Amino acid sequence: MTALGTHVTDSQLINEVETALNQALADHLLAPKLREAMQYAVLGGGKRVRPVMTLRACEAVGGRRQDAIPAAIALEMIHCFSLVHDDLPALDNDDLRRGRPTTHIAHGEALAILAGDALTSVAIEIALDSPVRAADIARELAAATTAMITGQVYDTLAGFPGNLPAAERLRLVHDNKTGALIRCACRMGALCGTPDESRLQALTTYGESMGLMFQVVDDILDETQSTEHLGKAAGKDRDAGKLTYPSIFGIAESHRHVAHLLEIALSALQPLGNAAEPLRLTAHALATRTK
Amino acid sequence: MTALGTHVTDSQLINEVETALNQALADHLLAPKLREAMQYAVLGGGKRVRPVMTLRACEAVGGRRQDAIPAAIALEMIHCFSLVHDDLPALDNDDLRRGRPTTHIAHGEALAILAGDALTSVAIEIALDSPVRAADIARELAAATTAMITGQVYDTLAGFPGNLPAAERLRLVHDNKTGALIRCACRMGALCGTPDESRLQALTTYGESMGLMFQVVDDILDETQSTEHLGKAAGKDRDAGKLTYPSIFGIAESHRHVAHLLEIALSALQPLGNAAEPLRLTAHALATRTK
Secondary structure, three states, X not given: OHHHOOOOOHHHHHHHHHHHHHHXXXXXXXXXXXXXXXXXXXOOOOOOHHHHHHHHHHHHOOOXXXXXXXXXXXXXXXXXXXXXXXXXXXXXXXXXXXXXXXXXXXXXHHHXXXXXXXXXXXXXXXXXXXXXXXXXXXXXXXXXHHHHHHHHHHHHXXXXXXXXOHHHHHHHHHHHHHHHHHHHHHHHHHHHHOOOHXXXXXXXXXXXXXXXXXXHHHHHHHHHOOHHHHOOOXXXXXXXXXXXXHHHXXXXXXHHHHHHHHHHHHHHHHHHHHHHHHHHHHHHHHHHOOO | OHHHOOOOOHHHHHHHHHHHHXXXXXXXXXXXXXXXHHHHHHOOOOOOHHHHHHHXXXXXXXXXXXXXXXXXXXXXXXXXXXXXXXXXXXXXXXXXXXOEEOHHHHHOHHHHHHHHHHHHHHHHHHHOOOOOOXXXXXXXXXXXXXXXHHHHHXXXXXXXXXXXXXXXXXXXXXXXXXXHXXXXXXXXXXXXXXXXXXXXXXXXXXXXXXXXXXXXXXXXXXXXXXHHHHOOOOOHHHHOOOXXXXXXXXXXXXXXXXXXXXXXXXXXXXXXXXXXXXXHHHHHHHHHOOO
């Protein structure tokens, strides 16, 4: 971890996020069965990419990490809600997620629907507990959630406006389905850490590039890796005839696009100096991840 | 409408609410298919009890009605989201709502799930557009949404904490499933209209009584009216062996309880004078409604 220098490690941040998630779900007034299903959905592993990014973004603009904890865990709850609902039989119909049964397999479909619903409203409640700019944080989160759902509709049910070419349809899916939450992760972190508009803008650009890059890498992995390796069904997008980067541009061009997006992300961080070092490492790690 | 005196009629308020709902759904950036399903879910009739209550509560404490419009339509969206998800096959499995096919019958299950999800996040975005106390309004709405889902879990899946007697289990269902949103309707209206704590408290008491009364009346109607008359499946709660007021206390005692709750509601409004007159009429109307 020498590259991180004086910064805390990702695993420490993941621990902080999981402790806070645990606490928030244990403390909230909820029907016991609902709580169990929500805990199953949220606490079953996952890379915690988004909340870690929120904490890193806050520190990158000179903020105090603990001020971004509510925003970070609220965002992770929204991410987990989207996975629970996307996995439902009426949507992607996935039985496996993070190497174990999906929430509707483990807790039944009714509870999976309601747990996803409650993760959204509890996430907003938590975002509104943010010690800094609570309304702005909740606004970012709610807008990103709406965008993500719009992306899911495009991805699953198409119905694109007008006669968009495939590449633009794909962009519309990616910007919304994956991009919105990752952009939101970075913007919320920045908002918790600084009132400075230019630093917010830098992290918005970083977040947008990372969001798109994350999805292109996901598409590549779906094409090239096994179900066993990924811990979720591989090759599904291709089998379902979904728009993906590799299906439109090929694997080689997809890899080039990843490199290009990485460059944009790194260049946006340039003015932030050493405080943004962990975000640079995250960018490299996400560009080269194999699962 | 002489009893309303100088106050506008309910139909005028319903018009204002529907115009604002229409506008909000038309303006929001959404995938076209998603928008259609959301419009279907929200604009297909309904009594608009909750948003009208929010507007009336705002005026009852001396506020300007237009300040409560965002809160009112946000709340109605949350109510409609709950209907869409409750009607799903995995939950109540209803084909009929307000005399026409439910959203999942008309638009498919995938879109019904996603439209419900997006109604929640868009509702929060709109609540955060409130010109007065936006964060407080959003907080009320998100907390009431969580409570409502908790109520739905108790109602559909039981799993009550401890060994609660039937009457207390029923109370837990009602307070959360129906009570939370009606209480929220009144509190949000009051918050939009005044910073005065005692008037907020009066409307909280009114809202709590109305919420419980609304559900007791619903239970009575489910027992005593036909599907055709109600525009939704009647006798379903009894057939499903659900806890209801009449099933525990009998029809006569249920009617007495309605009268008791009406009295509490009216007495809470007493200090508000003529400005609360429409809320009194609403209370009487909801106590004696037949559908």
